[in-house]
Amino acid sequence: MKINKVCILGAGTLGTRIALQAALSGFQVTVYDINAEAFVSSKKVMSKILRMLTLSEDVIATIQFTTDAEEAVADADIISESVTEELPLKRQVWAQFSALAPAKTIFTTNTSYLLPSMLVDVVDRPSLFCAFHFHDVFTAKVVDIMPHAGTSEEVITLLEEFGRALRQVPVIVRKENPGYVFNFMLMAVIGAAGKLRTKEVASMEDIDKSWMVNFHMPMGPFGILDSIGLDTAWHVTHNLEDAGSQAFAALLKTYVDAGKLGEKTGEGFYKYPAPAFKEPDFLT
Amino acid sequence: MKINKVCILGAGTLGTRIALQAALSGFQVTVYDINAEAFVSSKKVMSKILRMLTLSEDVIATIQFTTDAEEAVADADIISESVTEELPLKRQVWAQFSALAPAKTIFTTNTSYLLPSMLVDVVDRPSLFCAFHFHDVFTAKVVDIMPHAGTSEEVITLLEEFGRALRQVPVIVRKENPGYVFNFMLMAVIGAAGKLRTKEVASMEDIDKSWMVNFHMPMGPFGILDSIGLDTAWHVTHNLEDAGSQAFAALLKTYVDAGKLGEKTGEGFYKYPAPAFKEPDFLT
Known part of the structure; x- marks a missing residue:
């Protein structure tokens, strides 16, 4: 056909x-x-x-x-x-x-x-x-x-x-898998970034810098989260049962409750339309 | 000083x-x-x-x-x-x-x-x-x-x-963390890619394609593993206790035992110096 x-x-x-x-x-x-x-x-x-x-x-x-x-x-x-x-x-x-x-x-x-x-x-x-x-x-x-x-x-x-x-x-995708292939990997990155942040291992900016410089990418996990929408991110993270995801979901919830849903509302982890990670001196 | x-x-x-x-x-x-x-x-x-x-x-x-x-x-x-x-x-x-x-x-x-x-x-x-x-x-x-x-x-x-x-x-890195910031996130990606492969959700090539196209990157997790060295990857993965890491470590071990350590030995998941993921028709 x-x-x-x-x-x-x-x-x-x-x-x-x-x-x-x-x-x-x-x-x-x-x-x-x-x-x-x-x-x-x-x-x-x-x-x-x-x-x-x-x-x-x-x-x-x-x-x-x-x-x-x-x-x-x-x-x-x-x-x-x-x-x-x-x-x-x-x-x-x-x-x-x-x-x-x-x-x-x-x-x-x-x-x-x-x-x-x-x-x-x-x-x-x-x-x-x-x-x-x-x-x-x-x-x-x-x-x-x-x-x-x-x-x-x-x-x-x-x-x-x-x-x-x-x-x-x-x-x-030969076997059913939530998030297919890419989103499954992306959620792993975001989960790891969330742990680094909630355990206060590094600042959001330093986490994003590490990703951006090593992978030559225009944004890091927190910039990506802002573009996905923190409400969506909260929804997905909240449904995962491990302690790390729950801790990060709790952090995301504070943003969602404050109406800071990311790029679409003008503020999430960063402020838009000119987020700090796009400034020329961010990677120094 | x-x-x-x-x-x-x-x-x-x-x-x-x-x-x-x-x-x-x-x-x-x-x-x-x-x-x-x-x-x-x-x-x-x-x-x-x-x-x-x-x-x-x-x-x-x-x-x-x-x-x-x-x-x-x-x-x-x-x-x-x-x-x-x-x-x-x-x-x-x-x-x-x-x-x-x-x-x-x-x-x-x-x-x-x-x-x-x-x-x-x-x-x-x-x-x-x-x-x-x-x-x-x-x-x-x-x-x-x-x-x-x-x-x-x-x-x-x-x-x-x-x-x-x-x-x-x-x-x-304000608190001691194995893998610091970037390697901690990279290990999460590699762990997720390993799960997708060992659970036969998708082929190695499709996993790498997903990453490369979505993130506009020159290689995916399996290409990255080949550049890190599968012996190093085995060493790190083997020391993680969860079932997913152990399954992926077992897969990595078959490559290591066969002398396929990645780019440095001419073969790992891909063959070098001209791995499939660098061919012009890979992303089609």
């Missing part, structure tokens, strides 16, 4: 980016959301990305936006679902689209931390269901392909090809 | 690089080793680095090399010790130089994983003793300053200034 028509569920940050990349890659794209207002900001983000990439904005007009679920999925070869990261909501959406989608449609979820096996029992076509997880689409071009035990090998191969068609590097 | 004369103990990889950077930074440098043959390879490495940096090799002639311990430490303001990473040997060296060095000499150890408190009881001047740990000196310009409980604040401040004079970014 060949993928031609792509249906995106959820016009948020990732849904918007996947839709745009699919349209740019020559696929026919429909974006579905329950809220029509989401389409306005989605199109604005698309314009911004296209200007940054110095590409024509004409491609946006080729994308269909609809709040009509039946229309959205009509004749779709694949669904990429990026609705809010809540298990009951994702289960409801997959039950709904199981009833509406043509038999041929491949179902993929872009979940960050849930597993396809937590959703598959509401899906009417388990062998066509797989996690297909994007990072940033345009700057971090990795797509994780994580099957559940019943996903067919043909679907995995097809998603690998589709991932490459979307200009991503496909990574096969 | 002002640092002028620097005494380097051990003409190995790091001793050589620290000596060269100190000489380039205008300090008077003496390199001590028990083995005069080490000086031949040390000077070759210095020449190679200077050619890479397109700097004159004349600076090498300003460095004194000696197998005479008393001569090496005469009038030294600071000792930087980079002898083999074995506790009994380091203890013996520090007892020896406690007896030989002038009262003013600051004592620093460049140990990778030992702690200054494991050595301080043989030192005759605990308040002048501190870990002062380099990474690569020329490409990874971080120096960790890790005091034991009795190191004086003046010494910490002086080492911070001396680190900057050596063109490094000083990082203060």
Whole structure:
């Protein structure tokens, strides 16, 4: 089978980016959301990305936006679902689209931390269901392909090809793993940085400097946390049971309670838009 | 007090690089080793680095090399010790130089994983003793300053200034921590990568791709392991008690037993000098 028509569920940050990349890659794209207002900001983000990439904005007009679920999925070869990261909501959406989608449609979820096996029992076509997880689409071009035990090998191969068609590097996650591959490693880094901080081994700045200088990277773990969002970081860390994670979760909670969620609120571990780690004398 | 004369103990990889950077930074440098043959390879490495940096090799002639311990430490303001990473040997060296060095000499150890408190009881001047740990000196310009409980604040401040004079970014490690700051985080990444591999979640190549693409880095955890040396990695991992580390240590042991120690032996996880991860089509 060949993928031609792509249906995106959820016009948020990732849904918007996947839709745009699919349209740019020559696929026919429909974006579905329950809220029509989401389409306005989605199109604005698309314009911004296209200007940054110095590409024509004409491609946006080729994308269909609809709040009509039946229309959205009509004749779709694949669904990429990026609705809010809540298990009951994702289960409801997959039950709904199981009833509406043509038999041929491949179902993929872009979940960050849930597993396809937590959703598959509401899906009417388990062998066509797989996690297909994007990072940033345009700057971090990795797509994780994580099957559940019943996903067919043909679907995995097809998603690998589709991932490459979307200009991503496909990574096969052979066994279900929370955080896939990269986020699993990133959480380990963040956990270690959190321990260094909560045990007062080193200052946040010195921890970030060590990472930035040794790895020649533009930010360290605390800068990365600010860009992820401290609410998200708290949510993930809080659910880990070891004492180190709990201590760091408690620290993150003080920021979350103070409304300091990172870059998006103007303050987290650093202050934005001009955080200290971007200053020229930071690495001295 | 002002640092002028620097005494380097051990003409190995790091001793050589620290000596060269100190000489380039205008300090008077003496390199001590028990083995005069080490000086031949040390000077070759210095020449190679200077050619890479397109700097004159004349600076090498300003460095004194000696197998005479008393001569090496005469009038030294600071000792930087980079002898083999074995506790009994380091203890013996520090007892020896406690007896030989002038009262003013600051004592620093460049140990990778030992702690200054494991050595301080043989030192005759605990308040002048501190870990002062380099990474690569020329490409990874971080120096960790890790005091034991009795190191004086003046010494910490002086080492911070001396680190900057050596063109490094000083990082203060306020509490003793094996691996300091960066290596502690790096071990967390490597531990996570090891788990993904031993649990067969993803292939080595896919794990490295995830890291390289998301972080825009030239190698991933397994490439990094090959450059560290799988014998060193085994040694560190083997000493960790959790089941995940033990499983990864067992895997590393199969490479070590086969003589595959990484880049230095021509093969580790990858084959050198042209490892797969450097090929243009690796990230596709």
